[in-house]
Amino acid sequence: MTDHYATLGVARTATQDEIKRAFRRLASQHHPDKGGDTAKFQEIQAAYDTLGDEAKRAEYNNPRPQFGGFPNGTHFNMNDIFSSMFGQNFAQQQARRGHVRMSLWISLADVATGGQRTVTIGTQQGAQAVEIEVPRGIDDGDNVQYQGLGPGGADLVVQYRVQPDPNWERQGLNLITNRKINVFDLILGADIRVRDLLGNELSMTVPSGTQPGTLLRLKGRGLPNRQGQQGDAFVRISTELPIHIAPEIREAIQKHHK
Numbered sequence: 001m002t003d004h005y006a007t008l009g010v011a012r013t014a015t016q017d018e019i020k021r022a023f024r025r026l027a028s029q030h031h032p033d034k035g036g037d038t039a040k041f042q043e044i045q046a047a048y049d050t051l052g053d054e055a056k057r058a059e060y061n062n063p064r065p066q067f068g069g070f071p072n073g074t075h076f077n078m079n080d081i082f083s084s085m086f087g088q089n090f091a092q093q094q095a096r097r098g099h100v101r102m103s104l105w106i107s108l109a110d111v112a113t114g115g116q117r118t119v120t121i122g123t124q125q126g127a128q129a130v131e132i133e134v135p136r137g138i139d140d141g142d143n144v145q146y147q148g149l150g151p152g153g154a155d156l157v158v159q160y161r162v163q164p165d166p167n168w169e170r171q172g173l174n175l176i177t178n179r180k181i182n183v184f185d186l187i188l189g190a191d192i193r194v195r196d197l198l199g200n201e202l203s204m205t206v207p208s209g210t211q212p213g214t215l216l217r218l219k220g221r222g223l224p225n226r227q228g229q230q231g232d233a234f235v236r237i238s239t240e241l242p243i244h245i246a247p248e249i250r251e252a253i254q255k256h257h258k
Contacts, residue, residue: 004047023048028166045105049161099157100150108165111138112197112223123151137225168197173231174222180240186210196221196233204235212239
């Protein structure tokens with residue numbers, strides 16, 4: 001069995017916050033959009049899908065013994081047994097009475113836009129592709145029920161998992177990103193260009209005298225919720241000192257400091 005703790009590089013005693021931080025770091029490092037390996041990224045996602053959910057983590061740490069085990073390692077699938085006894089449509093009849101469940105990872109951009117997505121579910125006849133509508137403003141862990149899209153006319157229940165974004169921190173409907181500004185631009189003020197979650201380039205003014213840690217707002221550029229409300233995006237300003245400072249500037253600073 002895959003060691004999800006080793007995949008994320010955390011101890012089995014790690015807190016949920018430590019697991020989340022490890023996932024954010026590795027997801028940013030191995031994201032395919034940044035040239036990372038897709039298989040490795042999917043392995044990291046699978047580990048976080050299990051360990052990031054307390055119930056799934058508890059089950060992973062203490063797996064339940066499989067029903068019907070025999071000394072030779074043989075295990076019986078109860079659907080196969082009942083299918084042979086009562087006919088091949090038994091599983092489909094069972095599906096009609098219940099729900100088919102699956103998890104689906106989406107990005108923060110998917111939360112913002114929603115839209116059509118093709119998913120694959122397993123049936124007795126093999127894999128089946130179905131189209132679903134991803135709701136705008138979905139939250140991590142939300143379940144959405146799609147009537148009649150499962151095998152045999154069962155309802156399909158999708159649990160949505162939202163990948164942490166390497167550039168944007170989510171706080172409810174609001175998004176926060178970090179931007180380093182030259183210290184002289186903080187003193188004098190500057191116009192900068194920033195990209196929102198969907199990649200749109202926007203102009204933003206950094207006022208003269210802006211302090212490090214200040215949040216500058218991009219109104220309406222956050223996430224929606226399922227009731228249609230819209231959040232804002234914020235740029236958290238930090239500063240970086242230039243490596244080389246002209247002698248005349250250094251002298252002016254020294255003079256002012258005295």
